[in-house]
Amino acid sequence: MSVNLTELVATTLRNREKFVADNVTNHNGLLRTMEDNGHIKTAGGGRDLTEPLLYNELATKFYDGFETFTIDTSQEVVDAAVYDWKQLGGFSFISGKEKIMNREKWRAVSIAESRVDALLAGLRNKTGLSLYSLGTADGGKEFGGLRLLVSDDPTGAGTVGGIDQVANPWWQNQFITQGAAVFASDTITGNMNDLQLRCTRGADQPNLIVASANPFTAYWESLQAIQRVTNSKMADAGFRTLEFLGTPVVYDAQCATDLTNVGAGRMYMLNTKYLYFRKAAERWFTTEKARKVENADYDVIPNWTMGNLTTNARFLQGVLLSTGTP
Numbered sequence: 001m002s003v004n005l006t007e008l009v010a011t012t013l014r015n016r017e018k019f020v021a022d023n024v025t026n027h028n029g030l031l032r033t034m035e036d037n038g039h040i041k042t043a044g045g046g047r048d049l050t051e052p053l054l055y056n057e058l059a060t061k062f063y064d065g066f067e068t069f070t071i072d073t074s075q076e077v078v079d080a081a082v083y084d085w086k087q088l089g090g091f092s093f094i095s096g097k098e099k100i101m102n103r104e105k106w107r108a109v110s111i112a113e114s115r116v117d118a119l120l121a122g123l124r125n126k127t128g129l130s131l132y133s134l135g136t137a138d139g140g141k142e143f144g145g146l147r148l149l150v151s152d153d154p155t156g157a158g159t160v161g162g163i164d165q166v167a168n169p170w171w172q173n174q175f176i177t178q179g180a181a182v183f184a185s186d187t188i189t190g191n192m193n194d195l196q197l198r199c200t201r202g203a204d205q206p207n208l209i210v211a212s213a214n215p216f217t218a219y220w221e222s223l224q225a226i227q228r229v230t231n232s233k234m235a236d237a238g239f240r241t242l243e244f245l246g247t248p249v250v251y252d253a254q255c256a257t258d259l260t261n262v263g264a265g266r267m268y269m270l271n272t273k274y275l276y277f278r279k280a281a282e283r284w285f286t287t288e289k290a291r292k293v294e295n296a297d298y299d300v301i302p303n304w305t306m307g308n309l310t311t312n313a314r315f316l317q318g319v320l321l322s323t324g325t326p
Contacts, residue, residue: 024120024123024124024127024285025040027124027127027128028124028127028128028131028252029208029210029248029250029252030131030146030208030210030252030270030272030275031127031131031277033207033208033248033270033272034272034275034276034277037207037272037273039272039273039275039276039277040276040277040279040284041276041277041278041279042278042279042280042281042284043278043279043280043281043307047085048082048083048084048085049082049083049084049085049278049307049308049310050080050081050082050083051080051081051082051083051161051276051310051311051312052079052080052312053079053080053081053312053313054274054312054313054316080312081160081161081162081163081310081311081312082161082162083144083161083162083278083308083310084144084308085280085306085307085308086135086141086142086143086144086306086307086308087141087283087304087305087306088123088126088127088130088142088143088304088305088306089302089303089304089305090119090122090123090126090302090303091119091300091301091302091303092115092116092118092119092300092301092303093115093298093299093300093301094115094290094298094299094300094301095297095298096297096298097297119303123285123303123305126142127143127305128252128254129254129257130142130143130145131143131145131146131254131309132145132146132147132252132254132255132256132257133145133146133147133148134147134148135148143307143308143309144160144308144309145309146210146268146270146309146319147258148160149173149275149309149310149311149314149317150173150175150268150270150314150317150318150319151165151172151173151175151319152175152177152266152319152321153175153177154171154172154173154175154314155172160314161310161311165314170315171314171315172314172315173314173315173317173318173319174195174198174199174269174315174317174318174319175318175319175320175321176191176194176195176198176318176319176320176321177321177322177323178191178320178321178322178323179322179323180261180322180323180324180325181263181322182214182262182263182264182322182324182325183214183215183217183218183263183265183322184218185218185219185221185222185224186222187218188215188218188219188222189219189222191320192209192219192244192267192269192320195267195269195318195319195320196244196245196269198318199269199271199316199317199318201315201316204271204273204316205247205271206247206269206270206271206316206318207247207270207271207272207273208247208248208250208269208270208272209244209247209248209249209250209267209268209269209270210249210250210252210255210267210268210270211249211250211251211252211255211265211266211267211268212251212252212253212255212256212259212265212266212267213251213253213256213265214256214263214264214265214322214324215265215266215267215320215322216242216249216251216265216267219242219244219249219267220242223242247269255268259323259324261323261324261325261326262324262325262326263322263324263325264322264323264324265321265322265324266319266320266321267319267320268317268318268319268320269317269318269319269320270317270318271313271316271317273316274311274312274313274316274317275309275310275311275317276309276310276311276312277307277308277309277310278307278308278310279305279306279307280306280307283304283305283306283307284305284307285303285304285305286303286304286305287301287302287303288301288302288303288304289301
């Protein structure tokens with residue numbers, strides 16, 4: 001039976017569109033947790049993504065009876081963070097020669113599945129790396145990741161969500177820097193306790209900890225003498241996990257790919273209640289119809305995503321960093 005290979009790949013992708021999106025999401029502990037919390041949200045239109053800030057302490061005071069308020073209007077009130085739209089695209093491609101050579105259904109199905117798997121692997125890898133990035137790759141076109149929103153040094157010069165983090169200390173995330181000291185089993189728990197308290201405000205506390213190999217291993221080894229506690233929900237989803245004060249600690253190899261020194265790494269303590277991935281309507285790993293490339297003998301099937309990672313409360317997010325030893 002003769003089949004059209006291009007249409008088969010396109011149909012396979014469209015039929016598996018939710019599978020593609022779910023597979024990318026479930027491949028990343030951060031996205032998985034955000035999806036479980038309903039924080040992968042469709043954004044409205046507009047030129048940018050606006051996140052109303054969690055709180056603003058200006059114009060507040062204790063008062064008695066009929067006492068009047070004197071409001072300081074000398075400075076503009078910053079009430080929202082603004083993020084840029086970012087776009088991710090990928091293509092499956094079929095040459096005219098391949099279409100002729102794979103007309104039989106069983107051969108066409110095999111090729112279609114391999115092309116879908118290849119596109120899926122590329123989307124997962126690009127998305128995963130970008131979610132831990134500064135958002136500067138490809139000329140600043142990639143998603144703004146955790147290295148931007150939860151900065152290694154939020155006291156240094158930088159603008160996040162259109163807000164100057166130096167001029168507005170309330171917009172800085174929590175951080176502990178070990179310098180060149182490597183992560184060790186006898187110190188990791190104390191640092192985690194410290195960062196946990198810094199990121200806690202009443203009932204608001206981290207609900208996800210993501211770590212690269214070195215801090216994850218140090219924490220794992222610190223539990224060797226006692227019964228190891230794992231988070232069953234994240235473990236059942238395929239992630240290597242431990243638990244810290246009831247919070248899942250998830251290992252992710254992409255968490256510190258920019259750090260190459262011995263013992264270097266990052267551990268993020270995140271309150272995903274105040275983290276979002278804002279996506280465009282009809283642009284969430286969405287497959288479009290196959291199209292013929294002009295002046296060439298091949299077809300492409302595009303897949304598009306548009307959105308960005310955002311936060312409206314950096315002060316509830318934290319990072320534990322070691323630059324390691326050369």
